[in-house]
Amino acid sequence: MKTKTQLAAEARAAGQKLFTATCRHHGPGSPHYVSTTVCQQCAAEQTKRYNSTPKGKAATARNSAKRSSRAGERYVYLLKCKAAGIAYIGATTMALSKRRSEHFCDLRHGTHSNPELLAAYQAHGPKSFTLEVLAQFPGQPVEKLRQYEQCYMDAGEILGLRLVNVRRAKAA
Ligand SMILES: [Zn+2]
Incomplete structure (x- = not known):
């Protein structure tokens, strides 16, 4: 055997x-x-x-x-300049506080990649800017997060937000 x-x-x-x-x-x-x-x-x-x-x-x-x-953190967020009346929807896999300080650091130093946001920041200053969470998707794959971000961008446009990042669907 x-x-x-x-x-x-x-x-x-x-x-x-x-x-x-x-x-x-x-x-x-x-x-x-x-x-x-x-x-x-x-x-x-x-x-x-x-x-x-x-x-x-x-x-x-x-x-x-x-x-x-x-699996990490997954956020779709809205960055807005009240005075300029423009908005930016983004998705991130970073802690939100980290992504927030990245945006504001780039705006302050004039190195932000979005020219409309930069111009608004230079014209109106940080007090006019807000960043809020629209939704959280903890543990979701990044591709899914991008799809959600795109959905929020589409919805934002329908609701009349002047998005300065339309068609930019990239998680950062
Ligand atoms: Zn057995």
Whole structure:
């Protein structure tokens, strides 16, 4: 009779992820992982047991915290100059405070890439500017965020905002 190691080697050679063997808990014909030669059902039960221990619970919490911080922040925001009556809709994956200070830093130093915003800032100063969050989409892929940004730009135009960044749909 072939050992699990032999069966696993054969299955691996055949490009399979699982092989069938006898598990002392789950009987003959149980699927086993090629990578670990462990019964699939045993592994699932073991994971479940581990996850219910304090150590397992802590690990699960750590992983989900890590996932959500990797997913990061997603905002669609509105930057407005009241005096000039112009608006700019943007999307960002940065913390909003960081994106805000980037905009204002570029405006203050005259290096902002949007000429209308720059002219408005130079004419009316920072007091005329506001930046507000329109929506948050935590954990959404960047492509989705761009689509949402475009939706908000379309809606903004319909609602009569004078957007100075129409057709610019790029997350920064
Ligand atoms: Zn088993």
